[in-house]
Amino acid sequence: MSTMAEDKTLAPAPSPAGSAPESGRRRFRRWRFWLILVLLLAAAVLVRMLATPASDRDNLSPQNPAPNGAKAVAEVLRQQGTEVILTDTLPATREALDDGGTLLFHDANGYLDEEQLGRLADSAGQVILIEPGFRELRALAPDITAAGVVPEEGSPLAANCRTGNGGPPAADGFPAENGSITRGGLAYRGPVMCYSFSTGAQPAAAYAATADGSAVVLGAGHVLSNEQIVREANAALALNTLGQNDRLVWYRPSLADISIAEEPQSPLALLPSWVTPVALWLLAVGVLAMFWKGRRLGPLVEEPLPVVVRSAETAAGRARLYQDSKSLDRAAATLRAATLNRLAAELRLGAGARAAEVVDATARHLDRPAVELDALLRGFVPRTEAQLVDWAQNLQQLEEEVTDR
Structure with a gap:
């Protein structure tokens, strides 16, 4: 009896049902205000991140405020009354050019193929090409050819615009004679060349254009950058070249412009027609050769393993x-x-x-x-x-x- 009484005395009393949930609810009510505040702040930050467009860090992008961007020249053009329209797809660019204006084309990654460049040439009137490659020149400025790179060593390049016969250009709108730009970029040759330099053979220039100025190739694309625009007469060249029309369509192709075939071609379709029958014939010959020359193994034979000698026994x-x-x-x-x-x-x-x-x-x-x-x-x-x-x-x-x- 005494043992049972002691057991009853020492046994802990059961906790009342529901005490743990009640404690949890009290704790939640105590911290409810702060939890709601944290959730609201997190939601506000998420909405702000989704509403804010991703920063553009591409070279010579008119939306890039970094030193390698071209936002400064785009903003100055707008302040001077030029409508700057930014596009990144070919359909949007052709639609914008329906209302007229100058096309500024900069395809640094070579996204457009020859067929797309042909459609762009059909829509463009006056065009400005920034450091174009061979395909862009053939489609949009066939009278202008590539001529290597502009040496970075030496004094700034003076405008000194000249035609093929050495005289000044007849059309207006070319760079002023009293301006110089910093060196660098790609070199070209064309009917009109400005900022030229000697190459040991024919002269080349950082600026080339057709005789009537309908196509301009700017090999010194760095003059448009936020870092270089304030040096020498880079700003004068940029504003004079890009601001000749009241409307400028600034087109930088994107991944959306990459043309993809409707039905990817199977690699087997590229093989000649005789490959399949020859492969089947070789397979049949191989199978027959295996049956003819293959080794015919007999039943498995048990072979005792060699004796394993422990290292201690070997040493002894x-x-x-x-x-x-x-x-x-x-x-x-x-x-x-x-x-x-x-x-x-x-x-x-x-x-x-x-x-x-x-x-x-x-x-x-x-x-x-x-x-x-x-x-x-x-x-x-x-x-x-x-x-x-x-x-x-x-x-x-x-x-x-x-x-x-």
Whole structure:
């Protein structure tokens, strides 16, 4: 009875049902205001991130405020009354050109193919090309050819606009004679060339245009960048070239312009017609050859495995051979080499360490005279089996000291 009474007294009283949920609800009511505030702040940040367009960091992008962008010249053109329309797809560009204006085309990644460039040429009137390649020149400015790069060494390039016969251009709108630009970019040759330089053969220029100015190639695209626009007369060239019309369609092709075939062609369709029958014939010949020349294996034959000898037994057997043949020198050489190898490994000297190096390292490690250890490891030569046994025990004791130290 007393035991049962003690058990009843010591047993903890059961917790009332629902106490844990009640505690959780009280804790939630206490922190409810702060939780709602955090959720509202997170939602506001998410909405702001979704509503803010991603920053443009591409070279010569009119929306890029970084040093490599061209936002400064685009904003100045707008302030001067030029309507700057930014497009990044071919359909949007052709639609914008329906209302007239100058096309500024900069395809740094070569997204447009020849068919797309032909459609762009049909829609464009006056066109300005920024550092174009061969395909862009053939489609939009066939009278202008590429001529390499503009050397960056030397003084700024003066305008000095000249035609093919060396005279000034007849049409208006070309760069002023008193302006110079910084060097760099690509070089071109055309009916009208400005900012030219000597190449050792025919002159080339950072600015080339047709005789009537309907197509302009600006090889010095860097003059439009936010970093370079304030140097020399770069701003004058940029504003004079881009601001000749009240309307400028600035077209930079994007990944959306890449043309994809409607049905990707199978690689098998590219093979000649005779490949399939020849492959089937070779397969049949191979199968027949396997049946003809293939080895016909008989039933499996059990073969006993070789005897496995433990390393300890091998060492003991080798020792008995040395003992029977009285080969004290061979046994001593084996013990000496094995001891030196183990000491070198223990002292981290490497596999190629010499015996003298092992002796010196062991002496430093044990703080013992090197002469004593040299006599033990290198100089001692046992003459009897008893001396060999004592010497082997001394070597083992030395190894244990090095290991324990």
